Amino acid sequence: MMRRIGILGGMGPEATILIMQKILAGTPANDDSDHIPLIVDQNTQIPSRIKHLLEGGTVDPSAALADMARRLVAGGADVLAMPCNTAHHYADAIRGAVSVPMLDMIELSCAHAASLSTNGLVGVLGSPAVRKVGLFDGPLARHGLKAIYAEDEDATLTAIRQLKSVGPKPEARAILTAASEALCARGATVQMIACTEFSLIPESVSPQATAFDTLDQLVKEVLLQAKA
Amino acid sequence: MMRRIGILGGMGPEATILIMQKILAGTPANDDSDHIPLIVDQNTQIPSRIKHLLEGGTVDPSAALADMARRLVAGGADVLAMPCNTAHHYADAIRGAVSVPMLDMIELSCAHAASLSTNGLVGVLGSPAVRKVGLFDGPLARHGLKAIYAEDEDATLTAIRQLKSVGPKPEARAILTAASEALCARGATVQMIACTEFSLIPESVSPQATAFDTLDQLVKEVLLQAKA
Numbered sequence: 521m522m523r524r525i526g527i528l529g530g531m532g533p534e535a536t537i538l539i540m541q542k543i544l545a546g547t548p549a550n551d552d553s554d555h556i557p558l559i560v561d562q563n564t565q566i567p568s569r570i571k572h573l574l575e576g577g578t579v580d581p582s583a584a585l586a587d588m589a590r591r592l593v594a595g596g597a598d599v600l601a602m603p604c605n606t607a608h609h610y611a612d613a614i615r616g617a618v619s620v621p622m623l624d625m626i627e628l629s630c631a632h633a634a635s636l637s638t639n640g641l642v643g644v645l646g647s648p649a650v651r652k653v654g655l656f657d658g659p660l661a662r663h664g665l666k667a668i669y670a671e672d673e674d675a676t677l678t679a680i681r682q683l684k685s686v687g688p689k690p691e692a693r694a695i696l697t698a699a700s701e702a703l704c705a706r707g708a709t710v711q712m713i714a715c716t717e718f719s720l721i722p723e724s725v726s727p728q729a730t731a732f733d734t735l736d737q738l739v740k741e742v743l744l745q746a747k748a
Numbered sequence: 749m750m751r752r753i754g755i756l757g758g759m760g761p762e763a764t765i766l767i768m769q770k771i772l773a774g775t776p777a778n779d780d781s782d783h784i785p786l787i788v789d790q791n792t793q794i795p796s797r798i799k800h801l802l803e804g805g806t807v808d809p810s811a812a813l814a815d816m817a818r819r820l821v822a823g824g825a826d827v828l829a830m831p832c833n834t835a836h837h838y839a840d841a842i843r844g845a846v847s848v849p850m851l852d853m854i855e856l857s858c859a860h861a862a863s864l865s866t867n868g869l870v871g872v873l874g875s876p877a878v879r880k881v882g883l884f885d886g887p888l889a890r891h892g893l894k895a896i897y898a899e900d901e902d903a904t905l906t907a908i909r910q911l912k913s914v915g916p917k918p919e920a921r922a923i924l925t926a927a928s929e930a931l932c933a934r935g936a937t938v939q940m941i942a943c944t945e946f947s948l949i950p951e952s953v954s955p956q957a958t959a960f961d962t963l964d965q966l967v968k969e970v971l972l973q974a975k976a
Binding site for chain 2: 522530531532533534536537540541544549550551552553554555556557558559560561562563564565566568591592594595596681684685
């Protein structure tokens, strides 16, 4: 009997479909029943994290996230996973709302970065909101690592917004490539794709980087936890 | 405020991801919040419909489907939709378990077929289980139409099983093309893709057929109902 994984989704909706595809692809199966059961909230109505953290918005998404977690548990979730890096800033509100465990994409990714980095630096390809709230700084520091962020945050935000509105296009790809190359130039060749919008265009990271996707670290843990 | 659509999914899991992609693609959006909220049960543990209807299996999936519907409503669903044709055989058990409406992919598809057919015939490209229980026969008859089924049912079942286990491959494609061509030869040029496994390979239907996918009829109604 597999455990049912609850997905706190919709941030964005493409990334939620992507994690479902990755979970499916990661599971050897002969029939439907070999696949991992999921209950997925494609919750497109969570207040914008970018507005709250970067634009002085007054609507804190915590209450909506806690409500989503409660509904997923009511829907049968045994374990929660959230395919959105930025929203992990509100993880305490989610964990406080339910009694089932929630996987920690941030800590899983920092531990993986620690297995790769040789010079103590990790490039973080994520939303400027993630840099502003220091989402990865503490967890990386506990592994003796230092986060290095892309400097052109206006460009990063433009790319994220374009990915949300029109999907993968050359401009967003060029922005991600430039950010990744700049991090390499500053010594951060180990890099994390730390925004699930960028998870839609992983091939646009610089070929000089040793990059991984935080979403893939979450998927790896989902595959383990479903059978735990 | 959009209504949250509950998806009775996992039959199979690929088709559930496909309906989510189709709903996303069908919605003009500038940001996450423009998309339709969904609560999706990727329920891979529903007892096999094929075993129950074709192989003399004694496990009726009705109870598991009713339970899934109840959990989706507990998770916040306002309307239910089920991206699996065969499972609509058990629709009464689902409707009896909850007080929210469930969209009828079968009736929606038969009404669409009626708008296309000029000779009263409709080719049904679906599971042999669908033919055996006459899932489309009554609804088509009410539109003055007659269902014509693929004759080589062993081949059809082989194709469905292959799509569930290894995904789209040339053999499954060839089987669907042959079935579609044979239906054309019997006068049923209007054809329905009536198995969500075949929804993964719609381009393999004969180019001589005027074909549509029952899944697309369900998606069209989801887009309407979310805003109703």
